[in-house]
Amino acid sequence: MNNNNTTLPTKPHYQTLDGLRGIAAIIVLCFHLTEPLAATRLENVINHGYLAVDFFFLLSGYVIGYAYDDRWDKLTVGAFLRRRFERLQPLVVLGMTLGAIGFYYTDSPIWPLIHTVPLWKLLVVMLIGWTLLPVPLSMDIRGWFEMHPLNSVGWSLFFEYIANILYALGLRKLSNRALAVFVALAGAVLLHFAVTNPNGDVTGGWTLNAEHMRVGITRTIFPYFAGLLLSRVARPVRISNAFLWCSFLVAAVLLMPRIGGTDRLWLNGLYEAFCIIIVFPAIVYLGAGGVARSPAEAKICKFLGDLSYPLYMTHYVLVYFYVAWVSRHKGITLSEAFPAALLTFSGAIVLAYISLKFYDEPTSAWLRKKLK
Template identity: 25%
Template sequence: MKKQLNSLQLYRGIASILVVLHHANIILDRELKQDGLFNVFHFGWMGVDFFFVLSGFIIFYIHQADLSQSSQFKSFVRKRCLRVYPFYWILLAVKILGSLAIERDGSFDGVNLWQFIQVVLLVPQAGTNLTPFIGVAWTLTYEIFFYAIFSLLILCKPQIYLLPLAVWIVGIVLNLVNVLPIGGSVLLEFIFNTHNLEFVFGCLAAYIVSTHRYEYKKMWIYLALAMLVGAIINTGYRQFDVAGLSPVIAYGIPCTILIVGSVQVENQTVLKLPSSIIYLGNASYSIYLTHGLFMNTIAKVYLKISEKFAPALLDSQIVMPLVATAIVGMSIALGCIIHDRVEKPLLKILNNKPATAV
């Protein structure tokens, strides 16, 4: 059995917080007409790239022995589905009921039954307004797709899957350099989306640390951190590339190198982290899915209270950073509470054993 890697828990926590801070820029600007965080964390969307690489690493690292072992297919699919869907469905139901009962803002206008089914099943789609749903769920569609690909690798023999797998990866690379003739096909764009390459990077990282040992392991970490700093510096406000470079390259590759270096180091030494850091990594899924809902709600409540009792606070350049920090902190804390009170008990019931987040 693979040992738990504390460095990965650290990175899962960091990735979730980065996404929270990125969305804080957007949500607070929309609801309160001020950012409050001075757009410092506009690059926080790179947490999604980090998550994808981490996911590829974790799945391959844990399940590489299951490849071509068809007897493990059912177990893998069941475990992955239980990990993603039930908790997501609960939050989705809460979000939809909240939108219908409280906001009544016409958010569901134009959303038909088939689009709703696609949202529930995390099927890729185009043109659906995600406002009444969970906005970050678009990333889960890629997770589910990656799990489906990996499950096929478990079910089939190498002589069956190696060629299609190679064609798929080559197709993604060709799409990355804008030479794949996809046209306007939503399905092809999803299948060969460059984000899928980050899962491949994660699998490659897991293969490297499982089969090779390198000297100067910490140099991998220093190199990755230097590359990430360079990418952050060159990421413009509200831009989703890095000086014209795809985030898959600018962030995906450094994150891959960082994971390889960190795991190589941790395989040789015991990495002791505070229990709070490990906990934050375990709670990352709950934080990731709930922070938008909590942040929107808290910001709206603050806006109504301030407008009624202290309207001057809404224009204060001194108060707003404090308010923004408090809203972010409360959103993260509430996400942790949901992890303890909903996600963990749910996993325990579904698996009929103590819940573990992987």
Template identity: 25%
Template sequence: MRFTALDSIRGVCAILVCLFHLPVVFFLSDSAFILHSYLFVDFFFVLSGFVICHAYGDGLNLRSVGPFLLRRFGRLWPLHAAILCFLVLLQLGVWVLYQYGLSVGQAPFEGRWDTTALVLDLFFLNSFGLWPDVTWNGPAWSISAELWTYLLFAAVAVFALRRMVWVAIFMSLAALVALAVFSAGTMDVTHDFGVVRCIAGFFAGVCTYRVWQRYFMERSLWPGAEWAATAGAIAFVILAGETVLALGAPFVFSLVVLAFAAEGGTLSRLLSAAPFKAAGRWSYSIYMVHSTIIFMFFNVARLADAKGIAPLIVMVDGERKVDFSLVDASWANDVTMVTYVAVIIAVAAITFRFIEVPARTWFNALARAWSESQQRDAGPGAGISRPAQPLPPVVRAGQ
């Protein structure tokens, strides 16, 4: 089953996260909605739990766990590794600039660009607080968190399938309590408590799927449910911000997923339009490439500022941002924002076509061969309860 509307929403949320990170003073940059759009990462986690449960919640056992995890690794790691390779090349470029006395801020291969941090990123260990800040490709903390959460889900699906809902409720609530106690009551955690944040959202998504499966799979929700869920989510993001209220994100986004899973409303029909569907397909790439594009753009602006070509850098709430109004070109801020989104989408379309799709195909074939080998070794009548199948297109990593 294809959850087209949810897939499209994921694309929209990915773009909103991109705008949240954009260090440019554009016309919406100081709005509460954009300033708090980091919360849409929690939508990714909830949606991931929902769809993973849909695809695998009734079909994992000890034999099928390996192929399942291989598929998930193959969905996340290839693009992640490709971006890290590109960032290493960029750091080599920064090193060359340093040899000519051109500074772009931090020295090459230091701080977040340290080679030890690179190893942590490569092995998905960048969401356990092993480094004092986000490393290399900043958004990758969330896919690290997701991979380890997949492992936890597999354990639940194998050993506690009949009690999955109760275990999922416990894990989600326990994770939220841990965040309330150990992260100063905020949802804005990444490299330090990223896995805990992911567990809270992912297992809320698992519960949401079970509710949908039992009560709403064969029926439509109230016709206005999509509008109400959308309005509620927008209001929540604006009001919750970085307060303790943000801990309610898994519950709010669970309602959004529940409302759009049936795809029976006018918003679902709108989200089935080609541009939204494309954003959904490319959403993982959109999310993963945007930080690299920001790094390249911002350091060009930093060089221009440092060399006196144009004053572009301004401090806003303790953060450096680019503001073209410093050179009487405030219109350029908004043009930059639009261009930034367009470039991200274009690059994401390329990485999806030439990295994500081939890698996913290869890993899926590898996982299928592994499953078939296990069935042959087990002998007739001892196959896996439900053969692992390619995941529906809304499965993300992340997220």
């Protein structure tokens, strides 16, 4: 088998799923803008915005199954991983680079380490970040105990790569029945974690230690491979107004206020497990059957889908500046911070679009030619 496998034709996109990915990415941005204004994790206005990551994992598994499951007679593991590299890595590099450029300008009371970091160390962390390998805590140059201190969201891409590798190296070979058993066990692990976690939620996965590695794997394995299973066994049915209804469901799940309070933290964990295990697969199933009702809706879905990954991978570069500003204005309210939040939101959308058109698309096209 030769390297021409990388020229496999692209299958048609699920328009509605593309649009939903964009909706979720925008809500993630809004979540990160409201997060520093909340006194505790229970008070964020967009309380469950972080569940968008779990939704992304499920979407990824579904799309990977749809795009590749029937092509392994013409595809090698190396060719598959090259295609994922071409798709994911350019924006990983850009996000880490932009994070490094802005690093020293985000010095603030919550990040006292920044002004003490020598340039050589910043450059080393950036170069490691380009590979998406996690940096140890000894290389934590920001003070948030993150494996990617120049672009916080890099942790989820790290686990996405792990899921892709597991799929390519063997789990793709599981029969539907064996995959169903695997997914059921992963779902049970996720449910147990969600309801027993002392935080009362599924957050975590961004620190290079045993606790967060467990969280990251738990959050990735079920949704990714549930999405794969769904792509195999569920034939989409045509749903009227699918994009509208599915967008509403995604927003409702992610905007839901905290459940249970401090007295019954397990209730919130149960809600989040229910969303990941039941609601998200249902949304993807309904979305997969959706067809744009008009050329305008098709363009909206395509725009949102194209923008989603650049937005996710570059928005935190600007959020760092916003968080630093909020930290210098302790006690600031949401209404008082709204102009700065709106400016950051608008800037993130513009940055994502510029990144898409002037960097991601041409770089990915260049890589496809070079890695044939």
